[in-house]
Amino acid sequence: MNTDRIQRLNSLLERIKRNAALPKQLLGKGFVFGGARAARSDVSAGPSVPSAMQVSHARPIAPSTAVAAESIFRAAAVAENAVRSQQAPPTKPAQVPPSPSVSNANLPQVHTQVPPSPSVSSANLAQAHSPIVAMPSVSGTSLDGRKPRQRVATMLGVAIPPAPKKPEAPIEEIEADEVELVQAASSPPAPTLDRAPDSQPELTLDNAPDSEPTLTEVSPMEASLINAGAEQRVEPPQSQTETRKQDSDIDNLSWSEPPAEEAESEQPPPDSSRRPRVAGSIDEALAEATAGTELDIPPESGKQPAEGVYAASVPSAVLPTAEQLGETLELEEPTVAKLELDLGHAKLAPVKEELELELPQQGHVLEPPIPEQRATQPSHIEEIAVESGSGATVASAPSDDTLLSNSESLQLQPVVTQRKTADSAPAIELLQSARDFAPRSFVELLEASLKLGGKSE
Amino acid sequence: MTEPRFDPSSALRLDFDQGQVTLRGQGPCLVVPKGALLDLLSNAGDDATRNFGQQLGVEVGRRVVDNFGSTIDTASIEGFVEHLGGELALLGLGTLSVERWGRALVLVLNGAPAGETGVSLVSAVIGGALQRALSRDTMVVELMKSDSTLRLLLVSRATGAEVKQWLAEQVPWGTVLTRLHAPQGNAS
Numbered sequence: 001m002n003t004d005r006i007q008r009l010n011s012l013l014e015r016i017k018r019n020a021a022l023p024k025q026l027l028g029k030g031f032v033f034g035g036a037r038a039a040r041s042d043v044s045a046g047p048s049v050p051s052a053m054q055v056s057h058a059r060p061i062a063p064s065t066a067v068a069a070e071s072i073f074r075a076a077a078v079a080e081n082a083v084r085s086q087q088a089p090p091t092k093p094a095q096v097p098p099s100p101s102v103s104n105a106n107l108p109q110v111h112t113q114v115p116p117s118p119s120v121s122s123a124n125l126a127q128a129h130s131p132i133v134a135m136p137s138v139s140g141t142s143l144d145g146r147k148p149r150q151r152v153a154t155m156l157g158v159a160i161p162p163a164p165k166k167p168e169a170p171i172e173e174i175e176a177d178e179v180e181l182v183q184a185a186s187s188p189p190a191p192t193l194d195r196a197p198d199s200q201p202e203l204t205l206d207n208a209p210d211s212e213p214t215l216t217e218v219s220p221m222e223a224s225l226i227n228a229g230a231e232q233r234v235e236p237p238q239s240q241t242e243t244r245k246q247d248s249d250i251d252n253l254s255w256s257e258p259p260a261e262e263a264e265s266e267q268p269p270p271d272s273s274r275r276p277r278v279a280g281s282i283d284e285a286l287a288e289a290t291a292g293t294e295l296d297i298p299p300e301s302g303k304q305p306a307e308g309v310y311a312a313s314v315p316s317a318v319l320p321t322a323e324q325l326g327e328t329l330e331l332e333e334p335t336v337a338k339l340e341l342d343l344g345h346a347k348l349a350p351v352k353e354e355l356e357l358e359l360p361q362q363g364h365v366l367e368p369p370i371p372e373q374r375a376t377q378p379s380h381i382e383e384i385a386v387e388s389g390s391g392a393t394v395a396s397a398p399s400d401d402t403l404l405s406n407s408e409s410l411q412l413q414p415v416v417t418q419r420k421t422a423d424s425a426p427a428i429e430l431l432q433s434a435r436d437f438a439p440r441s442f443v444e445l446l447e448a449s450l451k452l453g454g455k456s457e
Numbered sequence: 458m459t460e461p462r463f464d465p466s467s468a469l470r471l472d473f474d475q476g477q478v479t480l481r482g483q484g485p486c487l488v489v490p491k492g493a494l495l496d497l498l499s500n501a502g503d504d505a506t507r508n509f510g511q512q513l514g515v516e517v518g519r520r521v522v523d524n525f526g527s528t529i530d531t532a533s534i535e536g537f538v539e540h541l542g543g544e545l546a547l548l549g550l551g552t553l554s555v556e557r558w559g560r561a562l563v564l565v566l567n568g569a570p571a572g573e574t575g576v577s578l579v580s581a582v583i584g585g586a587l588q589r590a591l592s593r594d595t596m597v598v599e600l601m602k603s604d605s606t607l608r609l610l611l612v613s614r615a616t617g618a619e620v621k622q623w624l625a626e627q628v629p630w631g632t633v634l635t636r637l638h639a640p641q642g643n644a645s
Contacts, residue, residue, distance in 0.1 A: 437560055442537035443530050443591055445555075446611060449562035450595060452637040453616035 460536035461524050463543035480547060481520055491549065491570055499574040510578045514585020517544040521590045529590060541586060550579055551607075558634045562611045563600060569607040576602065580609060587611070600630045612637070 279285035439445035470479045478486045498506040521540045525532050532540075534555055542553030551568035569579050580597035587595050596617030601608040608630070612620060616637065623633050 439534065439557075441531050442534045443532070443593075445534055445557060445560075445562050446587070446591065446593055446595070448560040449611050450593065450613045450616075452560055452612055453619060 460528070460532060461526075461540075463524065463539045465543055465547065468547050483516070495570055495572060495574045495578070498578060499572075503577060506574055506577045507581045510581025511585035511588075513548065514582040514587075515589045517541070517548070517582060518586035518589025518591075520544055521586065525590075541583075541590075544586070545579075545582070548582070550582060556608070559638050561634050561637055563634075564597075564609045564611065566607045566609070567605055576607060579607065583609065583611075598624075600624070600633070610634075 279288060437448065439448060468481055470482075471477075472479070478488055480486050498509060501509075521537075521544060522529055524540050525536075529537075534557075538553060538555045545551065545553050545566075550570065551566040554565045554567075556563040556565055564583060566579060569575060576599050580599065584595055584597045587593050594614070595611050596614045598610045598612060598617045598620050599607070600610040600620075610617075610620060610633075620633055620637070623636065624630065628636075
């Protein structure tokens with residue numbers, strides 16, 4: 001019994017979620033998104049969704065809807081009225097009552113709570129009767145006191161408990177995609193399917209004032225579930241606790257865990273692998289270390305053999321062995337000698353620090369090395385000789401061969417590449433002549449320009 | 458000695474009664490849209506465009522000579538450019554200025570007629586004007602052209618052919634000017 005009910009509830013929840021995820025394209029003409037509603041009127045001044053689909057078996061358009069359409073499309077009012085005259089009996093906005101009564105609509109509906117509601121227009125009820133998914137208006141006047149989060153939730157059809165302001169009974173539109181509606185008579189507060197027990201109902205109709213009760217429309221399947229719940233005679237105060245209990249049961253069923261294996265938990269750990277205990281603090285760890293606790297030996301390793309190849313000699317004493325000490329040579333006694341210091345010829349060596357590096361005495365890499373230093377010149381600096389004899393030192397990266405055989409590099413003949421000197425200076429003359437040229441007249445400049453290229457005629 | 462200034466006053470006269478336009482008192486002129494004239498010249502061909510431009514340039518040179526008189530050979534660069542540029546501006550060929558790159562004389566026109574036909578027309582007008590005013594046979598070579606700036610190099614005909622060849626070889630015009638200043642034998 002419970003499992004069947006839970007399954008049906010789950011299927012219903014999935015259906016509600018699936019319907020909530022669908023795009024809300026079907027809008028009743030009485031519902032307008034984002035429009036600033038005019039005061040005390042059903043006309044929305046600024047609709048963001050100007051179009052609405054109309055189904056063939058929908059009821060005739062309500063006067064309030066016609067007023068809204070006319071206010072939105074004033075330019076096309078004549079043509080639109082002409083079309084409506086074919087579809088619905090013409091009604092004048094001035095003759096329309098501001099809020100038709102619910103009793104005017106003789107519709108088979110599902111009303112979990114149907115108090116006499118003078119604010120619910122017949123147009124909205126007609127839309128509830130039609131397969132159009134009735135979307136609530138998010139304009140501020142009909143949903144005053146609601147936060148944007150609540151509005152979104154209402155639009156998506158997901159019931160989020162609003163702030164407990166209205167003590168009135170709720171009207172929630174879940175789905176109206178079925179033509180056949182079942183009326184379920186139940187006392188308020190009606191048990192809702194996807195709402196928290198203590199949640200307040202939501203007003204989803206556009207024309208309803210603040211204090212008006214709301215209307216909940218459910219599909220036949222949902223209505224049957226509701227009726228089934230009503231047959232069980234669940235008292236409203238108890239329904240809250242039962243709903244919570246059912247929710248908890250559902251959660252328990254959906255998130256059931258396998259039974260814990262007690263025998264497994266009672267099994268002691270293997271003897272060979274004692275689990276190390278983590279010390280709580282450093283002091284505790286030091287205390288354990290000084291107490292001489294036994295080290296855990298992995299079962300695979302076992303104890304180290306005392307004999308054989310892998311046997312290690314454990315030093316029995318702290319003193320070094322004779323092999324470690326080796327032979328000890330005793331030095332002779334130091335002799336006493338006189339030191340004669342000649343301060344006049346002595347050169348005080350500069351005090352060098354340990355980390356100080358000595359730079360080479362050669363000034364620049366490209367400079368020819370000093371003959372004294374040629375012998376100590378690094379092998380990666382070679383000399384290239386040319387016929388003229390003037391040399392230029394070219395530094396190259398040291399190779400392994402040059403590093404290994406310094407003596408061979410000393411035997412190489414110097415090869416010096418001599419740089420060519422500029423043998424002509426017409427460029428300097430050209431610049432000088434161009435700078436000095438200062439024509440006094442236009443004709444002179446023109447003559448100079450005509451002589452350019454040396455081929456003037 | 459002061460040079461005469463260019464006086465554009467009453468240069469262009471519109472006779473509404475007779476429906477005639479005169480430029481410096483010379484014969485009836487036609488006010489023709491630039492685009493229509495360039496289309497006509499492009500259809501007429503290069504020779505026709507060159508001849509048409511030279512005729513216009515000869516008239517420009519004649520007016521420049523009339524302004525300077527006998528002092529035209531000693532006219533300064535600024536003075537000659539003022540008069541020549543004024544006459545070109547009256548024709549609607551843009552504003553003229555002179556750049557001197559070493560010894561090279563480069564005329565710069567801003568707002569000159571665009572397109573190949575426009576460049577040919579302006580070159581022919583300037584060549585004709587210099588021929589008439591200074592009795593110099595020059596070759597006007599398009600050195601550089603941008604959206605609104607046109608640089609024309611004034612060289613001899615032999616050098617002009619060489620310059621055209623360099624420019625056809627995608628040699629930058631700065632390099633062309635440098636080559637022109639190179640001594641003989643090192644130009645290329």
